[in-house]
Amino acid sequence: MxxxxxxxxxxxxxxxxxxxxxxxxxxxxxxxxxxxxxxxxxxHRACTVHIISPMGNRTENWIVGDQIPEEAYNKLKGQSGDLHALEVYEKGEPSITVITKEIWQKAAEQFGAIDAEGDAAMKRTMDKLAGLRRK
Structure with missing residues (x-):
């Protein structure tokens, strides 16, 4: 070269x-x-994990055989070799579950709808507060 x-x-x-x-x-x-x-x-063989979380979506790199068992990786990996996961909080503690890409996509849509609903509710509240301040 x-x-x-x-x-x-x-x-x-x-x-x-x-x-x-x-x-x-x-x-x-x-x-x-x-x-x-x-x-x-x-x-080490690593894979990219796409994580949906209430704290914001992110990606992480996991080592196969260490952070994810080989069997689970082979069963749940997508065509690209990536994994998809959902993070939830139970009693304030995060818990990550690896899921199929199809379930991940449905969860992403639902989280998006929840975010949109929350944004709309916040806007309505701010508009009401602005109206009260003008009085």
């Missing part, structure tokens, strides 16, 4: 010894191969 190709090559953020830096993917691959061969690093 020439200097021109290096300008536009994909870069990956890595953390080594508590310091983060961006390196070209090619350099990352070389670093990892050496570290794995020396027994200083291991390669």
């Amino acid at each position: 020439g200097w021109f190709s290096n300008l536009f090559s994909e870069k990956i953020e890595i953390e080594i010894g508590g310091q983060k830096k961006w390196v070209p993917k090619r350099q990352f691959d070389e670093i990892m191969q050496k570290a794995v061969a020396a027994g200083k690093a291991t390669v």
